[in-house]
Each structure stands twice: as C-alpha cells, then as structure tokens.
Amino acid sequence: QVHLVQSGPEMNKPGASVKVSCKASGYSFSNFGISWVRQAPGQGLEWLGWISGKSGKTKFIQKLQDRVTMTTDTSTSTVYMELRSLRSDDTAVYFCARGSSVYYYSLVFDMWGQGTKVTVSS
Amino acid sequence: QSVLTQPPSASGTPGQRVTISCSGSRSNIGRNYVTWYQQLPGSAPKLLIYSNDQRPSGVPDRFSGSKSGTSASLAISGLRSDDEGDYYCAVWDDTLSVFGGGTRLTVL
Numbered sequence A: 001q002v003h004l005v006q007s008g009p010e011m012n013k014p015g016a017s018v019k020v021s022c023k024a025s026g027y028s029f030s031n032f033g034i035s036w037v038r039q040a041p042g043q044g045l046e047w048l049g050w051i052s053g054k055s056g057k058t059k060f061i062q063k064l065q066d067r068v069t070m071t072t073d074t075s076t077s078t079v080y081m082e083l084r085s086l087r088s089d090d091t092a093v094y095f096c097a098r099g100s101s102v103y104y105y106s107l108v109f110d111m112w113g114q115g116t117k118v119t120v121s122s
Numbered sequence B: 001q002s003v004l005t006q007p008p009s010a011s012g013t014p015g016q017r018v019t020i021s022c023s024g025s026r027s028n029i030g031r032n033y034v035t036w037y038q039q040l041p042g043s044a045p046k047l048l049i050y051s052n053d054q055r056p057s058g059v060p061d062r063f064s065g066s067k068s069g070t071s072a073s074l075a076i077s078g079l080r081s082d083d084e085g086d087y088y089c090a091v092w093d094d095t096l097s098v099f100g101g102g103t104r105l106t107v108l
Helices: none
Strands: A002-005 A010-012 A019-023 A033-037 A043-054 A058-060 A066-073 A078-083 A092-100 A117-119 B010-012 B018-023 B035-039 B046-049 B063-068 B071-076 B084-092 B103-107
Touching: A002 A092, A010 A019, A010 A092, A019 A033, A019 A092, A019 A117, A033 A066, A043 A066, A043 A078, A043 A092, A043 B084, A058 A066, A078 A092, B018 B084, B018 B103, B046 B063, B071 B084
Parallel strands: A010 A117, B010 B103
Antiparallel strands: A002 A019, A019 A078, A033 A043, A033 A092, A043 A058, A066 A078, A092 A117, B018 B071, B035 B046, B035 B084, B063 B071, B084 B103
16 A cells, blocks of 8 residues: 655744655655645645655755755655745645656656645744 | 635535535636545644545545636535535646635634
8 A cells, every 4th residue: 555654843943944755665766756835824735845756866846046955865765845944834744645757747646655844933 | 825715604404405606817727627626623634635626536526626727626416414514726827926815714
C-alpha cells in the first residue's frame, strides 16, 4: 500500500528554521516526485514547490526561493522540506503529495501525507 | 490572490446535481490540464478529477469534470451528505499560483 508519512507538529519562533520530513513507502521512490502544499488556518491550498525523486531537481514558488530547500534521501525514500527565517504567516499545515518525477507542472497528486502543523509564534 | 476564480460557496440538497466553476485565462486553463481536489473536514485533499475529465479509480462516476476555453467545471450528481467539504481546482500557471481559492460545498 502506498503511504506518505510526515513528521510531527512543530512550534518555532520567528526567525528560526523548520525541517519537515515525508517518508514514502509502497512504491518505487524514483518513479515519482513530491510536491509540498501548505494550508494556512482557514485558508485555501498553496503549492510551494516540487522535487523529483528521480533526479533531485527542484522548482519553488518565487516568494520562497530564498528561504526553502527540498532534498531527498533515496536510501530511506524520504523527502525533506526546510523553511528558514520563519515568519508568523508561515503558520500552516504542510502537506507532501506524490506526483510526477519529471514534470513539475503536473499537478496530479494521487497520494497525500497526513499533514504537519507548523506554528510560528514568539 | 489566486489567478483561478472559484465561487466561495455552493449548496444543494441530497440527490441534487451541483456544479462548481473554475475560471481562469489563456495562460492557465486555456493551455493546461485542470485537476480537481476534494478536501473533507480535517483531512488531506483527495484527487477527484485529472486531465480535465478523467476520474482516478475509486472515484464514483457521480463526479465529472469538463473544460471549455478558459473555464472548467466540476459536477457532482446524486449529492450526498458526505460530499460536504471544500473543492479546489488546480491548473499550472507560470505565476505559480496554481490552486483556485476553493469552494465550500454545503449539503442542506
């Protein structure tokens, strides 16, 4: 069975960094990519970026370009998203979602993680 | 602010047919595939429709998608109480604002 299991909730102060993990199982990791999507409290979905499980190539939204890093650990089929210089408006639930390994612009996500709540507060 | 416009709310009674629209432009819906997601309260989104009108296995045929020009629609027939939730369209746009604002569906 295909699963994406994310790390637990995080509470951080403004200016700090957070690293969220997404462990994949039940499929060949390199055949797919992972996108990250966040949802602020009471708000809609926001696509943040993508990493290929095959090549490690990445694509991010411009407003996070300088603050986000996405990496993979193929030995454990785990994807990491690190967000630096946290601000209060980064408070959200962060989801990882499985998609294309090649096309960052394919928004067909057939499997989602359970979500990780990240709270940024002083 | 999304470049894809959805009505903030929609409603219907059990058994009815409802449609949710997603309006865009030539740079997004006009040239790319539309995907639809359902998000039930407290849950992660679920893939409902891809490539404008294709249903993944396991999604009932009560759900259908269509696209014409720079607009797309999601139709839900035989409305059920457990269809209540938020629905999002998603289309690639080079501005990278890829999700619609979402439509909250209420089953009366």
